Amino acid sequence: MKEIINLPVKNVEEEEYHINMGPQHPSTHGVLRLVVSLQGEIVKSLKPHCGYIHRGIEKMCEKDTYPQIIHLTDRMDYLSAHINNHAVCMLVEKALEVEVPERVTYIRTIIDELNRIASHQLWWCSFGMDMGGLTCFFYGLRDREKILDIFEESFGSRLLHSYYTPGGLMMDIHPDFQKNVKAFIKYFRKKIKDYDDLLTGNIIMQLRTKGVGILTKEDAISYGVTGPSGRASGFACDVRKHHPYGVYDKTEFKEILGTKGDTFERYMMRMHEMLESMKIIEQLIDNIPAGDYKAKMKAVIKLPAGEYFQRVEAARGELGVYVVSDGNKSPYRMKFRSPNFSNLSVLDHISRGCKIADLVAIGGSLDYVIPDIDR
Amino acid sequence: MTPNQLMFAIFSAVIIIFSILTVTSRRILRAATFLLFVLVATGGMYFLLRFNFLAAIQLTLYAGGIVVLIIFSILLTSHIGEKLEKPGLKKIIPAFVAAGVGAVVTISTILQHNFPVEVISGSERTDIRLIAKSLISVEKFGYALPFEVISILLLAAMVGAIILAKKRKD
Amino acid sequence: MNSFFKYFTDIFYAVKSLLTGMKVTGRYFFSPWEIVTQQYPENRKTLKMYDRFKGEVIMPHNEHNEHRCTGCGICETACPNGSIEILQAKIDMPDGKKKRIIDKHIYHLDMCTFCGLCIKSCPSEAIVWGQEFEHAVFDRSKLTKILNKPGSSIIKDIVE
Amino acid sequence: MNFSIYDFTSFNQWIDKFLFDNLPAFWAIVVEMTIIGLVVLLFYALVGLFLVYAERKVCAFMQNRVGPNRVGPYGFFQTIADLFKLLMKELVYIKNADRLLFNIAPFIVIIASFMAIAAIPFAKGLHAIDFDIGILYVIAVSSLGVVGILLAGWSSNNKYSLIGAMRSGAQIVSYELSVGLSLITIIILAGTMQFSAIVEGQANGWFIFKGHIPAFIAFIVFLISSTAETNRGPFDLAEAESELTAGFHTEYSGIKFAFFFLAEYMNMFIVASIAATVFWGGWMPFHVGGWAGFNHIMDFIPPLVWYFGKTFFIIWIMMWIKWTFPRLRIDQLLTLEWKYLLPINLVNILIMAFIVLMGWHF
Incomplete structure (x- = not known):
């Protein structure tokens, strides 16, 4: 009799249950492994294991010349390839004290913002897919295709462009560039309403995201969560506003700050940012000054010995590039402060106590790109 | 042999075989699954007797309700590798004795009872309207009182379950 | 009482938001002309890539089987991945001097990251982007290409 | 032989x-059962294949x-x-899996949906069994399918x-309540x-029109809860x-895997055809009470066309729902059932009973 009573008392409640989300899992957007300990469906803690696609980009940079580094930065956060290029180019220009033509800064700013929109479109569609709405995925990709077509026409490639070089651009923009960008903005302003109807206003999506995965402002600052995810918590961290580069100081745009810092705010930040980016592009696209697309640079670029740092606002947060030069044509040490790495580190903190489905939604709202984490 | 007899043979064979398997299987979820087959075959037996309502209730309550609950609780508590221990002789002998006594009593009762032979015509069925009416009737053969008593019992059970579930949280 | 009304207004707004979403998908269902799918192998004949499309590195030859490559090797050093190899040869000129010319311009397509540095750095504009994009092959060795055609020579007016 | 597509x-x-006439009684019944079994099996496979195709096309058009x-x-x-591909695929043996239950599970799921088909009337005189407890029987057998899913998962x-x-x-387990209660309405x-x-009762108007508001609410509740019961999006x-x-x-x-896949689509077909039969008149043509001429014209359309038209329309709505909405979370799913659908359903039954008592329905 005693045995029968004892059987169900075995403490199921406190038994921990580990599952491996990834490296192959539909919601990790790449080869990221999250070891999640669960109690029932509730996440007790999780441990990210990165490094599955570590390629040693920082080390590879040490043997490459500065123009050659550009194509490696494409492959970190491949969804904001132009912005990564921009960081390295500006660092070299700053170190050599080269004045780039105004035309170049205008074009770079426009293309950065286009790239940001394209990146957020891909985020939107994959976020929709994480939430289980597969249709979002196709609408997002459909509209992203329009930007990629503009990119392909001007720079010949769709994802990894290597378009910026230290001192300017690889080639001038295509003659149709301005026309196509304006047509895209007209098109996308219409389509973004579909986004709102389909996902933003949807009651299921709002119930699943509001009040889930709350990140306070203090935590955002101490974990270094930047970009839309940080701004959702009220952390004013927009590099474009506070340390302007390009022609951001000449344009009007808002740095939108959230208050709650939950998944829905993070979602709304990116939706607003797409609109703001379109505003920036609209202000600049007709005013691209004439001129050369490239400053005069030496054939072999050698940075004077010393330390250099440059930061930009990539689509997912603040990207910092740090270079120690010993005066040679390749850097002595190169370090990237990638936004996704810091954003991922907060995942354990904000997803404790929520459900597996919430974990997927939080992961989607942090919008991590795995190659940028591993580098 | 008529088709009905054939079906009866099949159903009874299923019931006997799976009943034995249910009590001899050492994996608890397998036992639950075999129990499901026994209950479904019993439902089939009722269909054979044209007690459609009873058969459907058998399927809904036993097969669809109770077995699902049993399986659900097994899922929550046990692990796939678990096997029950082989019972010792001390347990087997009393079990056999108890089962044997039960069988003797049941079989002897059935054999002693004189079943009146009555051929029910094929179209005749238990009318579900009659069942429904007698369930809520307060007259002589009505079941209104038991029906209400059971509903109060179920309500009490439900309240108890909610309280138990709430308690754990704080 | 307030929460009682909230129960129903919640239901109302929930249903309304769901119907708004269904309106979007429903509209696309009934407008098949908005389909964006490209049916690729069928449209191969009409498919035209953009002029600047980076398909592969090619070396254009004119009708006399002449190219512009001097074999200087700048592209080889500019390439970050080592996907270009230049094999040089020396020929005897009629005036008795020996001249360096290109023997083989080897291009490893499998190592190329399409950054465009080789094309940008070429002083004689000998290599350009080709439009070909169907690079899938069953044998990896087929991705190693020799860009100068057999028996080709350099165009006369190119000065090193 | 008097054959007509109307009866x-x-x-x-x-x-x-x-x-x-040609066989001894025992063998005649055996042959009859075999024929019915084969016809249902063939129907099952064909409808399953068609629905998979339809789902792909519908979702494709909704996604541009x-x-x-x-x-x-x-x-x-x-x-x-795809079916041939799945047939030729290797059946992977899972280490430490309970092989017996692992193999039985897909069959339980598929048999449950198979049994439900038997009770559905496709046209006048075209159904395998016509129980006096038809709806209860369908609810009963379809509740068996969950056992297969539980066994498969474990x-x-x-x-x-x-x-x-x-x-x-x-x-x-929780959505079965709503399905049952909305049918009880x-x-x-x-x-x-x-x-x-x-179906015969809807000869002078479908129940969704006859029972007006409560019937409509019951239909919506049935649609939601049956979508949930078949494990389809947004309840997947x-x-x-x-x-x-x-x-x-x-x-x-x-x-x-194909069995699970097929069973999901067949469950969708079954709930859609129950919805069509119970709310939209099944094979009964669109009739308006009193309009003899109009009703006569409607009678020319064969009942099978009516039946499949209604069923596929409801399936299309279910697909539309699936390809629009994001997925619910498990606690929201249960909240929806216990806080919204169930109370609405219970009140709805009361209203319907009141309306029937007062004779306010058409």
């Missing part, structure tokens, strides 16, 4: 008579795509090609599968549980691909 009764009687278009005209034979020895099975168990109106009598938590890879059938491959 299959005489056709069935002719086959019955033919068999009994063209969908399958390579195999056959408009990709019509794509699902058949026996695969995979944590994702187990979570999927748990979710699906909680979901189906119509049973009150119809006064019978027999499918043929329910048991196989939530972005959370649990594939949920309870993660470890299944080849034809065993």
Whole structure:
């Protein structure tokens, strides 16, 4: 009799249950492994294991010349390839004290913002897919295709462009560039309403995201969560506003700050940012000054010995590039402060106590790109 | 042999075989699954007797309700590798004795009872309207009182379950 | 009482938001002309890539089987991945001097990251982007290409 | 032989008579059962294949795509090609899985949906069994399917599968209530549980019009809860691909996976045809009480066309829902059932009973 009573008392409640989300899992957007300990469906803690696609980009940079580094930065956060290029180019220009033509800064700013929109479109569609709405995925990709077509026409490639070089651009923009960008903005302003109807206003999506995965402002600052995810918590961290580069100081745009810092705010930040980016592009696209697309640079670029740092606002947060030069044509040490790495580190903190489905939604709202984490 | 007899043979064979398997299987979820087959075959037996309502209730309550609950609780508590221990002789002998006594009593009762032979015509069925009416009737053969008593019992059970579930949280 | 009304207004707004979403998908269902799918192998004949499309590195030859490559090797050093190899040869000129010319311009397509540095750095504009994009092959060795055609020579007016 | 596409009764009687005249009674019944079994099996396979194709095309059009278009005209034979692919796939043996239960599970799921088909009336005289407890029978047998899902999730020895099975168990057990109660609303109106009598009762107007507001609410509740019971989006938590890879059938491959896949589509067909039969008149043409001429014109359209038209329309609505909404979370799923659908349903039944008592329905 005693045995029968004892059987169900075995403490199921406190038994921990580990599952491996990834490296192959539909919601990790790449080869990221999250070891999640669960109690029932509730996440007790999780441990990210990165490094599955570590390629040693920082080390590879040490043997490459500065123009050659550009194509490696494409492959970190491949969804904001132009912005990564921009960081390295500006660092070299700053170190050599080269004045780039105004035309170049205008074009770079426009293309950065286009790239940001394209990146957020891909985020939107994959976020929709994480939430289980597969249709979002196709609408997002459909509209992203329009930007990629503009990119392909001007720079010949769709994802990894290597378009910026230290001192300017690889080639001038295509003659149709301005026309196509304006047509895209007209098109996308219409389509973004579909986004709102389909996902933003949807009651299921709002119930699943509001009040889930709350990140306070203090935590955002101490974990270094930047970009839309940080701004959702009220952390004013927009590099474009506070340390302007390009022609951001000449344009009007808002740095939108959230208050709650939950998944829905993070979602709304990116939706607003797409609109703001379109505003920036609209202000600049007709005013691209004439001129050369490239400053005069030496054939072999050698940075004077010393330390250099440059930061930009990539689509997912603040990207910092740090270079120690010993005066040679390749850097002595190169370090990237990638936004996704810091954003991922907060995942354990904000997803404790929520459900597996919430974990997927939080992961989607942090919008991590795995190659940028591993580098 | 008529088709009905054939079906009866099949159903009874299923019931006997799976009943034995249910009590001899050492994996608890397998036992639950075999129990499901026994209950479904019993439902089939009722269909054979044209007690459609009873058969459907058998399927809904036993097969669809109770077995699902049993399986659900097994899922929550046990692990796939678990096997029950082989019972010792001390347990087997009393079990056999108890089962044997039960069988003797049941079989002897059935054999002693004189079943009146009555051929029910094929179209005749238990009318579900009659069942429904007698369930809520307060007259002589009505079941209104038991029906209400059971509903109060179920309500009490439900309240108890909610309280138990709430308690754990704080 | 307030929460009682909230129960129903919640239901109302929930249903309304769901119907708004269904309106979007429903509209696309009934407008098949908005389909964006490209049916690729069928449209191969009409498919035209953009002029600047980076398909592969090619070396254009004119009708006399002449190219512009001097074999200087700048592209080889500019390439970050080592996907270009230049094999040089020396020929005897009629005036008795020996001249360096290109023997083989080897291009490893499998190592190329399409950054465009080789094309940008070429002083004689000998290599350009080709439009070909169907690079899938069953044998990896087929991705190693020799860009100068057999028996080709350099165009006369190119000065090193 | 008197055969008409408007009434299959005489056709069935002719086959019955033919068999009994030529065979001994025992064998006649065996042959009849075999024929019915084979016909239902064939129907099952064909409808399953068609629904998979239809789902792909519908979701493709909603997503601005063209969908399958390579195999056959408009990709019509794509699902058949997929079926052959699945048949030829290796059946992966899972280490430490409970092999017996692992193999039985897909069959339980498929048999449950198979049994439900038997009670559905496709046209006048075209149904396998016409129980006096038809609706109760369908509810009873369809509640067996969840056992297969639970067994599949547990026996695969995979944590994702187990979570999927748990979710699906909680979901189906609670949504069965709403399905049953919303059907009871119509049973009150119809006064019978027999499918043929329910259809006949709609000869002068479908129940969704006859029972006006409560019937409409019951239809909506039935649509939602039956979508949940068939594990379809937005209630596909048991196989939530972005959370649990594939949920309870993660470890299944080849034809065993195809069984789950087919059973899901057949369950969708079954609930759609119950909705069509109970709310929209089944094979009964669109009739308006009193308009004899109009009713006569409607009678010319064969009942099978009416039946499949209504069923596929409801299936289309279910697909539309699936391809629009994001997935619910498990606690929201249960909140929806226990806080919204169930109270609405209970009040609805009361209102319907009141309306029937007062004779306010049409």
